[in-house]
Amino acid sequence: MWRALRLSGAAAAIAWSVFPIAMVVLSSFKPQREIFAIPPQLVFAPTLDNYRRLVTEWPAFFPNMLNSLIVTTGATLLTVLCATLAGYVYARFRGRILALSAFFMVLVRMLPPIVVTLPLFPFFSWLQVNDTHFVLIVLYAAFFVSLATWIMRAFIDQVPRELEEAALVDGAGLFQVLRMVVLPLVVNGVIAASLFVIVYAWNEFIFALVFTTRIARTTPLVMSEMLSTTDGVDWGVLFAAATVQLAPILAFILAAQRYVIAGLTAGAVKG
Amino acid sequence: MTAGAAPLTAARPAARRARRLPGGTRPGASHYALLAPAQILLVGIILLPAIYVAWMSLQKVSFGADPVFVGLENYRALLADSVFWRAAWNTFLVVNAVVYGELLLGLGLALLVSGWMPYRKIVIALLIAPYAINEVSAVAMWRFVLEPDIGMVNWAMLQIGLGQLDWSADPADALVLAALLSIWIHTPFTFLILYAALQSVPQEIKEAATVDGANAWQSFRHVTLPFILPALLVALVFRYITAMRIFSEIWLLTEGGPARMTEVLAVYLYRAAFRYHEFGLASATAFAMVLLSLAVAAPYLYAAWLKMFRHA
Numbered sequence: 183m184w185r186a187l188r189l190s191g192a193a194a195a196i197a198w199s200v201f202p203i204a205m206v207v208l209s210s211f212k213p214q215r216e217i218f219a220i221p222p223q224l225v226f227a228p229t230l231d232n233y234r235r236l237v238t239e240w241p242a243f244f245p246n247m248l249n250s251l252i253v254t255t256g257a258t259l260l261t262v263l264c265a266t267l268a269g270y271v272y273a274r275f276r277g278r279i280l281a282l283s284a285f286f287m288v289l290v291r292m293l294p295p296i297v298v299t300l301p302l303f304p305f306f307s308w309l310q311v312n313d314t315h316f317v318l319i320v321l322y323a324a325f326f327v328s329l330a331t332w333i334m335r336a337f338i339d340q341v342p343r344e345l346e347e348a349a350l351v352d353g354a355g356l357f358q359v360l361r362m363v364v365l366p367l368v369v370n371g372v373i374a375a376s377l378f379v380i381v382y383a384w385n386e387f388i389f390a391l392v393f394t395t396r397i398a399r400t401t402p403l404v405m406s407e408m409l410s411t412t413d414g415v416d417w418g419v420l421f422a423a424a425t426v427q428l429a430p431i432l433a434f435i436l437a438a439q440r441y442v443i444a445g446l447t448a449g450a451v452k453g
Numbered sequence: 454m455t456a457g458a459a460p461l462t463a464a465r466p467a468a469r470r471a472r473r474l475p476g477g478t479r480p481g482a483s484h485y486a487l488l489a490p491a492q493i494l495l496v497g498i499i500l501l502p503a504i505y506v507a508w509m510s511l512q513k514v515s516f517g518a519d520p521v522f523v524g525l526e527n528y529r530a531l532l533a534d535s536v537f538w539r540a541a542w543n544t545f546l547v548v549n550a551v552v553y554g555e556l557l558l559g560l561g562l563a564l565l566v567s568g569w570m571p572y573r574k575i576v577i578a579l580l581i582a583p584y585a586i587n588e589v590s591a592v593a594m595w596r597f598v599l600e601p602d603i604g605m606v607n608w609a610m611l612q613i614g615l616g617q618l619d620w621s622a623d624p625a626d627a628l629v630l631a632a633l634l635s636i637w638i639h640t641p642f643t644f645l646i647l648y649a650a651l652q653s654v655p656q657e658i659k660e661a662a663t664v665d666g667a668n669a670w671q672s673f674r675h676v677t678l679p680f681i682l683p684a685l686l687v688a689l690v691f692r693y694i695t696a697m698r699i700f701s702e703i704w705l706l707t708e709g710g711p712a713r714m715t716e717v718l719a720v721y722l723y724r725a726a727f728r729y730h731e732f733g734l735a736s737a738t739a740f741a742m743v744l745l746s747l748a749v750a751a752p753y754l755y756a757a758w759l760k761m762f763r764h765a
Contacts, residue, residue, distance in 0.1 A: 191565050196579045202594035203582060204635070206500070218603050246496055260494075275480040281761040288757045290499045290663070292750040294698045296719050297739040298502035300509065324498035327491045364721040385587030387701045388719075392727065405589040406705060409596075419596065424590040434695060435585040436578045447649045450515055 203428070206370040210421035217417050232418035236426070239416075243404055243423060250400040251428075252315050257322035261330045261379045262372055264323065269334025269371075270360060274343070287328040294326055299392045306393065317393045318400070322383045329449045330375035335427035336448035337371025360441060377438055384431050401427045470510035503743055508700070510736035527737040535739070536713050543628060547717060548696045550632040551639070555692060559643030564673075567651040577648070577753070586642035588634075594636050595747045595755065598708070620706065624714035630704040637697075638702075643688045650684030651677070694746050718742055727739040 209217050211228040272284055298321075306312045341364055349359045365372075390400045397432055405427065408420045435442065467549050510527050512520035531537050566576055583591070598606040607617035620627040654677050662672045675682035700719035703709060709724065716724070718738060726735035747754070 185569060188565060188569060189571075191561075191571060192576055194564055195565065199580050199583050199637070199640075202591070202598065204589065205597065206594050218600075220605060222601075222605055237711060264491040264494060264676055267487040271480060271484045271487050275478050275484055276764055277479050278762070279485075280480060280488075283492060285754075285759050286500075287495060287756060288748075289502075290495050291696055292746050292754070293499055293748055294719070294739075295505050296551070296698060296700060296722060297506055298499055300666050300722075300732065300736055300739055301505040302498070303500040303726075313747070324494040331491055334560065337481075352521050369523070371560055376489055381585060385585075387588050387705075388723075393724075402587045402589045403497065405587075409589060409593055409705060410708075415596075417593075420593055421597075424593055428586055432582060432585040435581065439574070439578050439581065442581065442584075443645055443649050445647050446509055449592070 189378060191333060195325075203432075206421050209338070210418065210425045212418070214416075214418045217421075232422040233426075235416075236419050236422045239419060240404065240423070241410070242399070243401070243426075245405045247398050247401045247427070249315065249394075249398050250384055250402075253318045253322070253398070254380055256315060256319035257326070257383040258376050258379045259325050260319060260323040261374055262334075264327050265334045265375055266338075266365065266368075266372070268327075268331045268335075270364060271337050272331065272335040273338040281399050291328045295321075296388055301390070303392060310409060312347035313394050313397045313399075315398050316399060318383075318389060321389050321393070322379065322386065326379045326382060333375040333378075333445050333449040334368065334371050337368040337374070340365045369443070370441065371448075373438065374441040376450065377435075377441050378445060378449070381431060381435065492747075494598070504738050506739045506743070509732060510740045512733060512736075514732040515623065515730070523733070527733040531734055531737045531741070536716065539714065540709075540716040540718050543715060544697065544717040547628055547632050547635070547691065547699060551635045551693045551696045551699070551707060552689065554632070554636045555640050555643045556689060558640050559647050559688070560685070562644045563651050564649035574646075578646060578759060581641035583638050586638065588638065589705060591634055591638050592702065592705040595637070597631065599630060618684045622711065627703075627707050627715045631699070631706055633700060634706075635696065639692065641694060646684050646688045647681060650681040654680040656716070687753070689752060693749045697742065697746060697749070 205222075208224075210232050211230070212223070212226055213229050213231060216223055216226055265321050268287075272280065302321075303312070306317055345363050345367075346359050349363045371441050380395065385402060386400070387402045387406070390404075394400065394403065401423075405420065405423050408423060409415060491540055509520075509521060511524060513523045513526070514520045531667050563579060566573060566580070570576055574706050586594075596604070598604045599620065601607060601617060602611070603623055618626050618630060619632040659672055659676050662676050667675070698719055700723065703715060703717050703720050704723070707715045709720045713724075719742075722735050722738040722742070725731045725738060
């Protein structure tokens, strides 16, 4: 009885979180006229028509997805590089200046991202870097470097210092120690830290809306155009786009589930 | 995970000396240099712009003209704008609905999953799926089932005489939908933090409580809750701070309409800056959001301050 109750609770919770996603993915394979059929058809002849129309009617979609890929990769590399260097110092050393700078890292995490668009938009257009991958990479990295640093610090903390000392005795420099000794032992931390940046950069909307127009436009933006057309939303095409956009990131999250938990524990609760 | 756990009580001097490497754990110049990339990003992209916004909020800025210092004029104009007050009120309502709705749902799910549960890994994976979904897709998904008259949930509610969620015409319904959406997207975060915290509750103490005759509620209230309280508070503060930024859900649903009835602070700011080019007004809003965020974060920041300097 108690177990049946738990199971039905779990079923309801899963329905709540998965149902909207499943509806969209399923509907993307339906012919246009059946999408709003009531009752919804679970059995239907699947078609790739929506995907065909996505390619022909929204030629910018896949180039925009490439932009998302470039920006996500760049932001992840930049974040993890900065975070590993800083995380190492916070894990290994103590001092008032370090404590102050660590506190500053936590503090800036509290500021709302939209605030920085006001000065940065005119500044970046003066530098003529608006609508470039660079702008989004730097912005995304800045807003996640703090969480990533905390995650890296937690993982580096678990690496025994003796290993480093041995390498130092053997005459290795600081960078060599980091690259050859520390980094290979904190791969899990790198994955956990990357994960949050990847999900954020792949899905981010506001900065992309403000700072990109055409050349560096990312996938969520072209999808928002599909959503806000004045002459009625073409749901079939939108669902095809949503499916293509969410499939890789969803697969990634499900595969890397345990890193999400490890990262949140190290980055949010302990930080 | 006990990573990053320097002892929570102030370490005794002898113990601290013992932990130090030869040469001490004071950083050298090269170590400070390792901090530079991260700190430069934070200062250049977040801190300086945030300070500059404070200065901008005291200026009258318009295109093609030099900024003129106007003191608190922008704040006076902001406080006199009824649209701003509606945006602030809407934000207050949505944020509280989202934060507490999510906390209850997240706690419920965490308790459910950490008890008896077959295929736990798969269940967790399915529950955190919304975390991977971008806001545009999420809005599309929810609009699809709640499209007035024809979305299946609205259609079903109409059939059984409940009336529908008429978000495209009714501002209150639009805010309800935005809150639901936001809860849907962000519950995985709250759920996972609380789930991880529940894993740290020692099983023996719970068993001891049961042996002593505590019922499920007493065991939760007096054993589980004290253990997960820190995580609960962290989730609460974090979600308050991030929920206050709510933008995309509203923007993609209604753009703040009809008649600016459903704006929240971030939408008000965005409109002022990028639609009406009222940069003074937008900056005043932005700085108000900064102060609000810091005020909400103050207890968390204070705790972080104490913790960091205790080990310094």
